[in-house]
Amino acid sequence: MAAPRVAVVGAGLIGLSTALHIAEVIPSCCSITLLSEQFSPNTTSDVAAGMLIPHTYPGTPIHVQKQWFKETFTYLFAISNSAEASEAGIHLVSGWQVFKNPLEAEVPFWSDIVLGFRLMSAAELQKFPQHSHGQAFTTLKCECPPYLMWLEKRLKANGVQIHTRKVADLWELHSEYDIVVNCAGIGARQLVGDQQLFPIRGQVLKVHAPWVKNFIRDGDGLTYIYPGIHSVTLGGTREKESWCLSPDPGTTRDIFDRCCSLEPSLQRAQDIRVKVGLRPSRSCVRLQKEVLSQGGAKLLVVHNYGHGAGGFSVHRGTAKEAAHLVGECIAALEGSSSKAKL
Amino acid sequence: MQAEWEEMARRNWISENQEAPGQVTISTIEKGYYFHTENPFKDWPGAFEEGLKKMKEGDLPVTILYLEAAILQEPNDAEAWQFLGVTQAENENEQAAIVALQRCLELQPNNLKALMALAVSYTNTGHQQEAYQALRNWIKQNPKYKYIAKSKKGSPALTRRMSKTSDESSLLEEVKDLYLEAAHQNGDMIDPDLQTGLGVLFHLNGEFNRAIDAFSAALTVRPEDYTLWNRLGATLANGDRSEEAVEAYTRALEIQPGFIRSRYNLGISCINLGAYREAVSNFLTALSLQRKSRNQQQVPHPALSGNIWAALRIALSMMDQPELFQAANVGDLDILLRAFNLEP
Numbered sequence A: 001m002a003a004p005r006v007a008v009v010g011a012g013l014i015g016l017s018t019a020l021h022i023a024e025v026i027p028s029c030c031s032i033t034l035l036s037e038q039f040s041p042n043t044t045s046d047v048a049a050g051m052l053i054p055h056t057y058p059g060t061p062i063h064v065q066k067q068w069f070k071e072t073f074t075y076l077f078a079i080s081n082s083a084e085a086s087e088a089g090i091h092l093v094s095g096w097q098v099f100k101n102p103l104e105a106e107v108p109f110w111s112d113i114v115l116g117f118r119l120m121s122a123a124e125l126q127k128f129p130q131h132s133h134g135q136a137f138t139t140l141k142c143e144c145p146p147y148l149m150w151l152e153k154r155l156k157a158n159g160v161q162i163h164t165r166k167v168a169d170l171w172e173l174h175s176e177y178d179i180v181v182n183c184a185g186i187g188a189r190q191l192v193g194d195q196q197l198f199p200i201r202g203q204v205l206k207v208h209a210p211w212v213k214n215f216i217r218d219g220d221g222l223t224y225i226y227p228g229i230h231s232v233t234l235g236g237t238r239e240k241e242s243w244c245l246s247p248d249p250g251t252t253r254d255i256f257d258r259c260c261s262l263e264p265s266l267q268r269a270q271d272i273r274v275k276v277g278l279r280p281s282r283s284c285v286r287l288q289k290e291v292l293s294q295g296g297a298k299l300l301v302v303h304n305y306g307h308g309a310g311g312f313s314v315h316r317g318t319a320k321e322a323a324h325l326v327g328e329c330i331a332a333l334e335g336s337s338s339k340a341k342l
Numbered sequence B: 001m002q003a004e005w006e007e008m009a010r011r012n013w014i015s016e017n018q019e020a021p022g023q024v025t026i027s028t029i030e031k032g033y034y035f036h037t038e039n040p041f042k043d044w045p046g047a048f049e050e051g052l053k054k055m056k057e058g059d060l061p062v063t064i065l066y067l068e069a070a071i072l073q074e075p076n077d078a079e080a081w082q083f084l085g086v087t088q089a090e091n092e093n094e095q096a097a098i099v100a101l102q103r104c105l106e107l108q109p110n111n112l113k114a115l116m117a118l119a120v121s122y123t124n125t126g127h128q129q130e131a132y133q134a135l136r137n138w139i140k141q142n143p144k145y146k147y148i149a150k151s152k153k154g155s156p157a158l159t160r161r162m163s164k165t166s167d168e169s170s171l172l173e174e175v176k177d178l179y180l181e182a183a184h185q186n187g188d189m190i191d192p193d194l195q196t197g198l199g200v201l202f203h204l205n206g207e208f209n210r211a212i213d214a215f216s217a218a219l220t221v222r223p224e225d226y227t228l229w230n231r232l233g234a235t236l237a238n239g240d241r242s243e244e245a246v247e248a249y250t251r252a253l254e255i256q257p258g259f260i261r262s263r264y265n266l267g268i269s270c271i272n273l274g275a276y277r278e279a280v281s282n283f284l285t286a287l288s289l290q291r292k293s294r295n296q297q298q299v300p301h302p303a304l305s306g307n308i309w310a311a312l313r314i315a316l317s318m319m320d321q322p323e324l325f326q327a328a329n330v331g332d333l334d335i336l337l338r339a340f341n342l343e344p
Helices: A013-025 A062-080 A146-157 A185-191 A249-262 A264-268 A311-336 B002-017 B047-057 B060-073 B078-090 B094-107 B112-124 B128-140 B146-153 B156-162 B168-186 B192-204 B208-221 B226-238 B242-255 B260-272 B276-296 B306-317 B322-329 B333-339
Strands: A005-009 A031-036 A090-099 A115-119 A133-142 A161-164 A179-182 A198-208 A215-218 A224-227 A232-235 A270-281 A286-294 A297-305
Touching: A005 A013, A013 A031, A013 A146, A013 A179, A013 A297, A013 A311, A062 A090, A062 A133, A062 A311, A146 A161, A179 A311, A185 A198, A185 A270, A185 A297, A198 A249, A215 A249, A224 A249, A232 A249, A249 A264, A249 A270, A286 A311, A297 A311, A311 B306, B047 B060, B047 B078, B060 B078, B060 B276, B078 B094, B078 B112, B078 B260, B094 B112, B112 B128, B112 B192, B128 B146, B128 B168, B128 B192, B146 B168, B168 B192, B192 B208, B192 B226, B208 B226, B226 B242, B226 B260, B242 B260, B260 B276, B260 B306, B276 B306, B276 B333, B306 B322, B322 B333
Parallel strands: A005 A031, A005 A179, A031 A161, A090 A215, A179 A297
Antiparallel strands: A090 A133, A115 A133, A198 A232, A198 A270, A215 A224, A224 A232, A286 A297
């Protein structure tokens, strides 16, 4: 049979990294096209801080999440240690996660993957008078848009076609492609009618405060300060089922105040820009194959969406799994062309 | 040791079948038939008769051992070669079938059953030209129809076509003329063998609906012929009518539960219908049948068909069960049989 044609829908972090992984592991035996209505800097991924601190998916076994995180961390750590690091926007960052109450579990599942994980000393905790406990570690951060641009560049170098196109229905791709990889993020709610997928609206501030070198995250996950290469991301909010993409001035004030109470030096931050993104949330990432049928026609689909707030932490691991599923679809296509014997 | 043999046998078969579909995977040049090296029936008196008995019972692997024994005792027994070829095809082992049938025809060029079986095997392996020739020989060697071939020889239209026999389409036209003329001469009388030939011919030419009609006509005369039911099923499947194909295969397997080829075909149709669990179950049953009767006879290295393993891996890959896919990759039949609650 002719080389199978693969379309990846979505050009956020998940779409780009999935397309790249397919191109890397299934070279030459298939053609890959990336289709998206929006590209960086207008994706949800561009709003995210890009920190590698996993969020737990209640519907996915912990060992699987740990594996995804480990693969992602290892991959990005190698980039951070290469000449590509600045262009790719990947860098190490150290800091603290602080808590007001004693922790339920002594160490999180990812503690042996990040670097130098330890409980904070009393002396360190003096920096956070409202908090009684804390963890210190070094992790990685992906600066966006640079990381997304770098992925795009790698895709082009691997021969992946990139087209701007809004896909309203997967079936419109049926005549042009054999396999469709759905990385539409929150767009999957409309695209495939997934009612288990819902937005968790996040509003963040990107500020100029180059003196802030360490990350600070309140253990409740609501307030965080993540220093990047060009700006510091201050957050945040978690508004379930809100589809509103315009910034709320009251929320902006609130975020700024909360961050300043953690890191008072931010009072002098400048150039405050407000961004809003809709985290594609689900009890678990939808990472599976589906064979769609319509009037005798079949369309092979691989889903990879629903990463919620934790996409950056696991994107390489889930891209690898999605690429594996694409490989299985290719095998199935070859299988269905095997003929019956008289 | 057993495991190593199994692994070796598996690898050999797989590597033979891993070329892309459409490519020629089996040589038409006789490579020689590979006999089982340790055949418990080697010196069995009456091995041929015992083989036929086992064939009726549907135990294909043991039938093959008896027939091989018969041939080792009497290498020029054309009929034993014929049955061996037919059984190898039913056991989903086309290469061995082709070699055995070629040997039969060297010894007995007018063996009609071998000619038809060879036409089928060539069809399955994509050797169109050779398949047409076998079908033509079937008419030429057939006492009932050879006069048609002779009378046609003089016709100017045919001579013109004969002058460029290398042209595939002209060979097809010539053979088609012969078969249609033969059918015409039969009037209302249905000759199931002739209809089978027509079915193969139409199948070769991608005219699946006409092939289905021909096999169906043959079945009106021989409703208990399981190979005909399988040929009907395969034609339905290749003509994109998988649901109906399943019915035909099911009928074939009701008549002959040990019919490995039909079991394999049924699995392929299940994949095409998206019923992956059923597909896996059919492939495992086929592999288990191939292994089982051999084990009972203490043959150390049962030959399991590579294309069944390949199809099994495809079906498993669609089921999202990486451990089982891995088991298929290393050829661990026992793990798979247990996972699908099948008798080892």
